[in-house]
Amino acid sequence: MAEAKLIDGKALAVRLRERVAKGVAALKAHGGPTPGLATVLVGDDAASQVYVRSKGRMAAELGMASFDHRLPDETGEAELLALISRLNGDPAVHGILVQLPLPRHIDAAHVLRAVDPAKDVDGFHPFNVGRLGSIASGAPLDFPVPCTPLGVSMLLQETLGPLAGRHAVVVGRSTLVGRPVAQLLLHLDCTVTIAHSRTRDLPRLCRQAEVLVVAIGKPEFVRGDWIRPGATVIDVGINRIAGPDGKNRLVGDVAFAEASAVAGQITPVPGGVGPMTVACLMRNTLSAAGGTA
Numbered sequence: 001m002a003e004a005k006l007i008d009g010k011a012l013a014v015r016l017r018e019r020v021a022k023g024v025a026a027l028k029a030h031g032g033p034t035p036g037l038a039t040v041l042v043g044d045d046a047a048s049q050v051y052v053r054s055k056g057r058m059a060a061e062l063g064m065a066s067f068d069h070r071l072p073d074e075t076g077e078a079e080l081l082a083l084i085s086r087l088n089g090d091p092a093v094h095g096i097l098v099q100l101p102l103p104r105h106i107d108a109a110h111v112l113r114a115v116d117p118a119k120d121v122d123g124f125h126p127f128n129v130g131r132l133g134s135i136a137s138g139a140p141l142d143f144p145v146p147c148t149p150l151g152v153s154m155l156l157q158e159t160l161g162p163l164a165g166r167h168a169v170v171v172g173r174s175t176l177v178g179r180p181v182a183q184l185l186l187h188l189d190c191t192v193t194i195a196h197s198r199t200r201d202l203p204r205l206c207r208q209a210e211v212l213v214v215a216i217g218k219p220e221f222v223r224g225d226w227i228r229p230g231a232t233v234i235d236v237g238i239n240r241i242a243g244p245d246g247k248n249r250l251v252g253d254v255a256f257a258e259a260s261a262v263a264g265q266i267t268p269v270p271g272g273v274g275p276m277t278v279a280c281l282m283r284n285t286l287s288a289a290g291g292t293a
């Protein structure tokens with residue numbers, strides 16, 4: 001069987017970023033504000049520092065303002081909430097991103113609830129979660145939608161065109177990825193099945209999927225013989241494992257080589273969903289400032 005076509009998330013992310021940069025320029029040209037993204041990082045987690053830096057840099061590259069807030073690990077919840085409150089009231093800030101995970105002594109749910117829903121560019125505020133859960137099929141997504149799920153839905157539409165009627169199986173039901181992916185696909189008129197750790201006979205269920213989205217955080221868990229021939233596979237997983245040479249490498253939740261011998265289209269890891277996540281954050285920040293990409 002022919003190898004699956006690669007779904008190039010990097011290339012689509014470049015095109016989305018170009019559209020965002022144009023949207024930012026158009027907003028400013030029409031007397032609108034410079035979209036501003038505030039990033040908030042508590043503690044010195046190395047991976048989080050890299051993510052936050054790349055988000056701030058990308059915002060600046062696209063013509064936005066970026067405001068970087070770094071707080072020490074021992075910062076108390078009250079102090080963090082006071083910063084969020086200041087950012088909520090700052091007219092130069094249109095998007096607030098609180099980098100997760102937060103230190104254990106801070107209640108993340110409490111902090112995410114404190115962000116103004118209009119500035120919640122990660123789409124994690126319960127108000128926006130509820131809007132996504134109750135949106136009518138096909139209605140405009142005129143509120144912040146979580147970035148990774150939005151990226152997944154864009155990759156699928158770019159690859160397959162209209163998704164109406166397709167059977168999508170989403171493996172994983174986390175509030176950050178699996179659930180919002182399922183809700184977006186429902187909004188796009190897919191027939192959606194959500195699987196999780198208690199699902200019986202997962203391989204058989206996966207074989208029914210025309211569209212298979214996997215977000216479980218288990219390296220190469222989904223095997224080639226779980227894939228329906230010709231299916232479109234979106235691998236959200238990012239797992240660091242030791243390669244045969246002892247060096248760390250990134251793999252997804254799907255056994256890529258096996259799956260690409262059966263699937264019609266598949267995202268690579270890295271270079272699939274990952275690049276879309278940050279580009280969607282930029283798109284959400286532009287939208288929060290009143291622009292469109």
Ligand code: NDP
Nearest residue numbers: 148172173174177196197215216217236237238273274277
């Ligand atoms: P979580 O750990 O929050 O959720 C994992 C989900 O997978 C749960 O719903 C769990 O089920 C389900 N699951 C676990 N084991 C199995 C199994 N054996 N069979 C079926 N379902 C199973 O992870 P996230 O959703 O936050 O992340 C998932 C992956 O996506 C990770 O690899 C993460 O790194 C990656 N990710 C990638 C991003 C990107 O930009 N590309 C962004 C965010 C995440 P249950 O609910 O029953 O426990």
